[in-house]
Amino acid sequence: MRRAVLGRFILVLLAALCINSVIFYVSASHLLMRTTAQSLIYTLSSIDNLLDYDQSDQELLRQTENLEDFTQRDESRLTLIRGDGTVAADSDAEAGEMDNHLQREEVRQALETGEGYTTRFSETLGQDMLYAACRSRHSDMILRLAVPYYGMQEFLPVLFPAVIVSFLAALGISVIFSRRFAYSVTKPLQDISKEMLKVRGDYGELHFDRYKYPEINVIADTTMKMSRNVKDYLNRIEKEKQIRQEFFSNASHELKTPITSIQGYAELLESGMIVDEEMKADFARRIKKEAENMTGLINDILMISRLEAKDAEVVFSQVRISVLLDDILDSLKPLAAQSQVFIHSDCQPISIEANPQQMKELLNNLITNAVKYNRPGGQVWIQIREKGDAMLIRVRDNGMGIPEDSLDRIFERFYRVDKGRSRKQGGTGLGLSIVKHIVSFYQGTIRVSSELDKGSEFVVELPLQRGHA
Numbered sequence: 001m002r003r004a005v006l007g008r009f010i011l012v013l014l015a016a017l018c019i020n021s022v023i024f025y026v027s028a029s030h031l032l033m034r035t036t037a038q039s040l041i042y043t044l045s046s047i048d049n050l051l052d053y054d055q056s057d058q059e060l061l062r063q064t065e066n067l068e069d070f071t072q073r074d075e076s077r078l079t080l081i082r083g084d085g086t087v088a089a090d091s092d093a094e095a096g097e098m099d100n101h102l103q104r105e106e107v108r109q110a111l112e113t114g115e116g117y118t119t120r121f122s123e124t125l126g127q128d129m130l131y132a133a134c135r136s137r138h139s140d141m142i143l144r145l146a147v148p149y150y151g152m153q154e155f156l157p158v159l160f161p162a163v164i165v166s167f168l169a170a171l172g173i174s175v176i177f178s179r180r181f182a183y184s185v186t187k188p189l190q191d192i193s194k195e196m197l198k199v200r201g202d203y204g205e206l207h208f209d210r211y212k213y214p215e216i217n218v219i220a221d222t223t224m225k226m227s228r229n230v231k232d233y234l235n236r237i238e239k240e241k242q243i244r245q246e247f248f249s250n251a252s253h254e255l256k257t258p259i260t261s262i263q264g265y266a267e268l269l270e271s272g273m274i275v276d277e278e279m280k281a282d283f284a285r286r287i288k289k290e291a292e293n294m295t296g297l298i299n300d301i302l303m304i305s306r307l308e309a310k311d312a313e314v315v316f317s318q319v320r321i322s323v324l325l326d327d328i329l330d331s332l333k334p335l336a337a338q339s340q341v342f343i344h345s346d347c348q349p350i351s352i353e354a355n356p357q358q359m360k361e362l363l364n365n366l367i368t369n370a371v372k373y374n375r376p377g378g379q380v381w382i383q384i385r386e387k388g389d390a391m392l393i394r395v396r397d398n399g400m401g402i403p404e405d406s407l408d409r410i411f412e413r414f415y416r417v418d419k420g421r422s423r424k425q426g427g428t429g430l431g432l433s434i435v436k437h438i439v440s441f442y443q444g445t446i447r448v449s450s451e452l453d454k455g456s457e458f459v460v461e462l463p464l465q466r467g468h469a
């Protein structure tokens, strides 16, 4: 890159120098021509003062020839032109044989403005000439003086060495400066890439100095930010991997327990050691119960994995909560009766835009918990209300309550305050983590308050319309 910057810099410099030389050459040529012409015109006005116009053409010619010395140039040529363009006298040619000069550029300018000049190739003298003309102040004649003219070419031998020296000096100085400039630009970039190569693994450790150019600081900052993002991302992936691993080992452990029981009961039945019919029936019931537990666990695992698959399609509809609640309460009747728990429900006729299965899962888990972790004669109060754009669900019980140190853990997967009791009730420890997942899917909130031996209250708030969180 340094070489490319240097190369381009020199190219630009050469182009600038060339353009500069051309402009200088053209404007110097113009200036030179104008000053030469001015001095010719000055000579002409002196000649004008010296000439005696009242003489014949012959006499005028003689005067002109005499005056040629005045111009101090051998090759100069003096011409006197009448107002109609005919030549009255010429120091170098026969006046009578010359064309009408009215259309000559310098003559035309002199007639219009009093003086004029131009360069042109002279057929008569066979070389480039500078013609300067001015109107006489003593007659209607135009005086014209012509001298050979080579323009700037004359000065080239003098100018050339100076041009070369200044060219080389400019080149030398700019090579030094552009090398420094290229270095100051490429050095930080090299530093950045060196720094990046040094870091292996922990990209959060990347650190760059402040550089002179803000653009390079932007690159450094962006790289640091990106590396931090990559680090966060990798950490998140690592954490998710850990959570997943934990989940799988917990899940397989949870599945192993009922399988071991089932195997045990089945082996006992198979061995023929159990003869008592009553006992056989009890074993069969236990096997069935364990199988039910397994089904519950597998259903919960499936539910969690469906909730976690972010790209899985979720179908929404207007769910009438009171109807859903009635269904749930119907299905919970046997459990409530068995646990001797009384359920009060107070539900406004609300409909919410949601997935019916998820809503059912949410309510069912909260209410089942309130019934399960209760005591005989206990009560459960369910209240569902509309609050602004949201639906407010309160599930309160006066059951066993949750110890304070477990309050923020109950939403963890597989966490149970009393594992034995939960298992006996067919719990998996996944219910509240499913509830929490659903609530956050709808961008709602869940709160819990509880007092040991007094009861618990779960309050869920969900937006009624999607996108109204």
Ligand SMILES: Nc1ncnc2c1ncn2[C@@H]1O[C@H](COP(=O)(O)OP(=O)(O)O)[C@@H](O)[C@H]1O
Pocket (backbone or CB within 6 Å): 365, 369, 370, 371, 373, 374, 397, 399, 400, 401, 402, 410, 411, 415, 416, 417, 418, 422, 426, 427, 428, 429, 430, 431, 432, 433, 455, 456
């Ligand atoms: N209403 C409640 N009263 C007392 N304890 C509760 C209540 N709800 C949940 N818990 C406690 O939180 C734990 C986790 O609940 P949950 O995730 O639903 O799992 P489980 O399958 O055990 O019901 C339960 O095991 C229980 O100890």
Ligand SMILES: [Mg+2]
Pocket (backbone or CB within 6 Å): 365, 368, 369, 427, 428, 429, 431, 432
């Ligand atoms: Mg539960």
